[in-house]
Amino acid sequence: MGVIEFVQNYDDLSTDQGFQFRFYCDHCRNGFMSTFEPNKLGLMGDALRAAGGFLGGFLSRAGESAYDIQRAVGGKAHDAALQTAVQEIKPLFNQCRRCGRWVCKEVCWNEARGLCKQCAPVEEEELASAQAQVVKEQIYSKLQEKDLTTEINLTAHATVTCPHCGSAVQGGKFCPECGKPLSTQTTCPQCHAQIPEGAKFCTQCGTRIGT
Incomplete structure (x- = not known):
């Protein structure tokens, strides 16, 4: 199995019942969850535990053993499931060649520049943000020129x-x-x-x- 890419920002949600992973954007932290993949060993353990409820003894202990082993060690099935999840989710991300981070295409990728928006901001978005900031500053500036305390007794004990x-x-x-x-x-x-x-x-x- 080859190297699994962008493994730093993900949550392993796998249990004995199956495998599932949630991957995050390095910038905005938006998350994408992979499709749940049933774990055959875990299902087998359930069957053994169910049989053990009727037969007791060896079958019951075997079911518990399979359950504990799967929880303690991921194994090949877990690695294969992670690889499958990466291939499923990877098309939703791009890796920025400048900063090396994996970012979501929908929010944090500048398609025109071929870089993430942190390295190459989108001009229209930056302009809109700057305009809003200037309006905010002008509002504060103009308010400072107005006397809003004419009805307040500034010398009275508050x-x-x-x-x-x-x-x-x-x-x-x-x-x-x-x-x-x-x-x-x-x-x-x-x-x-x-x-x-x-x-x-x-x-x-x-x-x-x-x-």
Whole structure:
């Protein structure tokens, strides 16, 4: 049997019942699964185990032995099944002569250039991607020129939970659960500086707070 190609990126899904493999693209990781091929030795083991259920003794032990051997060692049947699977799936892939990777023809191959899209990007796809990126950047740039905070009090003490009862809140001046003020600070009537709750004098101008 010859060398089996692109064996790095595949999953062996084989069991004692049969052989099956899933092959992956080196770029996008798209997968292709080979056709399930029944394992004659595994089916024979099932027959022996079924017979052992009636006859017991040697036939039962023989069935278990065939099952265990097939699980432990792939053998020629497994290698032949892998070779068949490779030949089935290989037409869905191309190997890039520049980077050496196996890529799926449908998504990651540039037919016009004869290389994978990572080595030779498709111009139209790159242009569309670049245009979308520029639009995104321009949106951010134009938004930065707009004042979107006119209705937001940027100096007010912000909170997402009530400092009194711990309930979650979404803005406002009072807690919807306990009714207490959400702000733990007050404003000096003289200089409008922020004052911690409970303070009797303004820390900026010395004005007495409250009575």
